[in-house]
Amino acid sequence: MSYQPMTQFSSRRQQSWSRNQNTVAFISSVKLGPVAHTVLVALMITVLGLIYLTQATRATSYDYESQKIDSQIAELNTKKSDLEVENARLTALETVKNSSVAREMTTASSTQYVRQ
Amino acid sequence: MRLELQKGSRSRILAGLVLVIMAIFVVRLFYLQVLQHDYYVSQADSEQVKRLTIPAKRGLIYALDGSKPVQLVMNETVYTVFADPAITEDESKIIDTIRKVAGGSARADLQDLLDKKESRYQILATKVTRTQAEKIKAERLKGIGFQEESQRVYPEGSLAAQTLGFVDFEGNGKYGVEGALNDRLLGEDGLLQTVTDVSDVPLTIGDRNVKQPAVDGDNVVLSIDRNVQSYAQQALAAGLERTGATNGSVLVMDPQTGKIMAMANLPTYNPAEFNKVEDGALFNNNIISAPYEPGSVIKTLTVSTGIEKGVITPQSTYNNTDYIKVDDRVISNATKGQTGTITIQHALNWSLNTGMVTVAQRLGDGTTITRGARDTMYDYFYNKFGLGQYTGVELDGESSGEVVSPEDAEGNAVRYSNMSFGQGMNVTMIQVASAFSSIINGGNYYKPTVIDGVLAPNGTYEKVTTKPVRSVISKSTSDQVKEMTRVARGAFYSRVDKPGYLIGGKTGTSETIENGRYVDNQTIGSNVGYGGTEEARYVIMVQVSGKDKSLQGARDALPIFTDVSNWMIDYLKLQPRG
Numbered sequence: 001m002s003y004q005p006m007t008q009f010s011s012r013r014q015q016s017w018s019r020n021q022n023t024v025a026f027i028s029s030v031k032l033g034p035v036a037h038t039v040l041v042a043l044m045i046t047v048l049g050l051i052y053l054t055q056a057t058r059a060t061s062y063d064y065e066s067q068k069i070d071s072q073i074a075e076l077n078t079k080k081s082d083l084e085v086e087n088a089r090l091t092a093l094e095t096v097k098n099s100s101v102a103r104e105m106t107t108a109s110s111t112q113y114v115r116q
Numbered sequence: 117m118r119l120e121l122q123k124g125s126r127s128r129i130l131a132g133l134v135l136v137i138m139a140i141f142v143v144r145l146f147y148l149q150v151l152q153h154d155y156y157v158s159q160a161d162s163e164q165v166k167r168l169t170i171p172a173k174r175g176l177i178y179a180l181d182g183s184k185p186v187q188l189v190m191n192e193t194v195y196t197v198f199a200d201p202a203i204t205e206d207e208s209k210i211i212d213t214i215r216k217v218a219g220g221s222a223r224a225d226l227q228d229l230l231d232k233k234e235s236r237y238q239i240l241a242t243k244v245t246r247t248q249a250e251k252i253k254a255e256r257l258k259g260i261g262f263q264e265e266s267q268r269v270y271p272e273g274s275l276a277a278q279t280l281g282f283v284d285f286e287g288n289g290k291y292g293v294e295g296a297l298n299d300r301l302l303g304e305d306g307l308l309q310t311v312t313d314v315s316d317v318p319l320t321i322g323d324r325n326v327k328q329p330a331v332d333g334d335n336v337v338l339s340i341d342r343n344v345q346s347y348a349q350q351a352l353a354a355g356l357e358r359t360g361a362t363n364g365s366v367l368v369m370d371p372q373t374g375k376i377m378a379m380a381n382l383p384t385y386n387p388a389e390f391n392k393v394e395d396g397a398l399f400n401n402n403i404i405s406a407p408y409e410p411g412s413v414i415k416t417l418t419v420s421t422g423i424e425k426g427v428i429t430p431q432s433t434y435n436n437t438d439y440i441k442v443d444d445r446v447i448s449n450a451t452k453g454q455t456g457t458i459t460i461q462h463a464l465n466w467s468l469n470t471g472m473v474t475v476a477q478r479l480g481d482g483t484t485i486t487r488g489a490r491d492t493m494y495d496y497f498y499n500k501f502g503l504g505q506y507t508g509v510e511l512d513g514e515s516s517g518e519v520v521s522p523e524d525a526e527g528n529a530v531r532y533s534n535m536s537f538g539q540g541m542n543v544t545m546i547q548v549a550s551a552f553s554s555i556i557n558g559g560n561y562y563k564p565t566v567i568d569g570v571l572a573p574n575g576t577y578e579k580v581t582t583k584p585v586r587s588v589i590s591k592s593t594s595d596q597v598k599e600m601t602r603v604a605r606g607a608f609y610s611r612v613d614k615p616g617y618l619i620g621g622k623t624g625t626s627e628t629i630e631n632g633r634y635v636d637n638q639t640i641g642s643n644v645g646y647g648g649t650e651e652a653r654y655v656i657m658v659q660v661s662g663k664d665k666s667l668q669g670a671r672d673a674l675p676i677f678t679d680v681s682n683w684m685i686d687y688l689k690l691q692p693r694g
Binding site for chain 2: 062067088089094
């Protein structure tokens, strides 16, 4: 689309123009009718709609990623809890008492203190 | 050229038809979108918007290992394996896999369950661990599903079972700490309201999404020391075997703070298998929930009251004839022969009832237990020492017991003469031990507690400090009674204690009541005492009992006290006095 400036100069006095009024006007040679306007508006709405859909889809894809990470966190927390339970079981007094190491130990004698 | 539809032409009919169809559409859309707007919005919301509960994790319960918190009650994720028999395939593989992986957790009649094709839900295995569930999932068995749930785990088995309590199948804490602190341990479930896709994945679209995170329950650290608890249970078990008693309890507490270090009860149970317990009485913590006539251990409180009120000293004398008359009743000593003029200390050593009745009389006019004497005794026993009322320990199922007031018609001189040596009242072990702690710690009563602190989610340990609730006797009285109990124990049992330490206490043998009458063939043995160096570091109370068993404080309960006391000296690394 091209524009052809039309330079029709007239003196201010001849035209009786006011102060600060533009003296040069650019008028497009291309005329858009009501149908073209409607089409353009429809296109713009379509583009905006597409942009919205793209963003919404992208946000949703982040939701899936977020959900995946949340699931991983939950699974790791479950594993951590299980390990803690296992650790507590292994270090429980009964387990320690019944361990092969403990069986080899002799009974502790009473503590004696030296008087100064 | 002007086009006009001819009347009755096909074009005109078509135009009319289109107009009618359009009108139908418009009316229908108006009906659906305007008139039925709310209905369809709610329908859409119910499909798309999900309200998911974010479950709060039940708080963990810790015990102490010295000064370090260690986990005593934890949470574990377990799975229920279920089948939809209508769609299952290759059932022999399902049965083999579940039997092989789940083992004892699998149901015995797996084939029968899978044959129920009209059913859509059959439980094949329960309480399957995460590792086991993953192994089953890896087999990709069609029609097999998993249901996740959380359950309490007790790494230390039955240690301190009655103190802990358990969590029932509805998730409610019962008995012990679980029952008393249920609200604190429970936490608060969170809420997630969101638009979801068909797989229930939360999406951020929509303007009504709500995410309220769950608040997990408090992680409570008990003052129970697992080493002390374990040894108390071990010593009690050995004591019951030695004496033939069927029931017993041991309480260990710090008299300087009121913190309870151990509460052992036998017989006991495993809280992880509470549903297998046939006798519900096993859930009770007899230390707090079984009031009984404590017997002679109460003599320490009578002596304290007398000294505090200035009517006796340890060396005050009276004439012991082994009998003393109160109104129309004659009260006699269990141990006879210590007749003549003897001191109150001597009466305490020999646990003479007449000596305590004498103290009660001296609280009155010197010869009778007047109303004033009874008011004084009630004030000390009930108001100051806390007998016959709830201590407020953080355990479910505490009983108050009963101390009859002088206001009551039954609160007469005879009853109060009996109360002076521990009969005619119903009190719990924790009440006696707390009262005894107050008379040997300088005279300050501490509310007994099993809470040592709270472990914050970031791992910070916030320790609870205790303060005395009230002053019950003076330091001077406390020192005198402490010495009297040391002498009383030392008079007969000094050789059993480690040398170089201050160990004192009092035994008690209580008669029991069957059908409203005291019976001779069934007595309860008790012993309450302290140990330490310059200041008492622990108070231990022991009780042994059994149906048709004559158990005595000195013979049956005292050795258990001695066993735990000598162990405590080593455990606390107490150095003997120079």
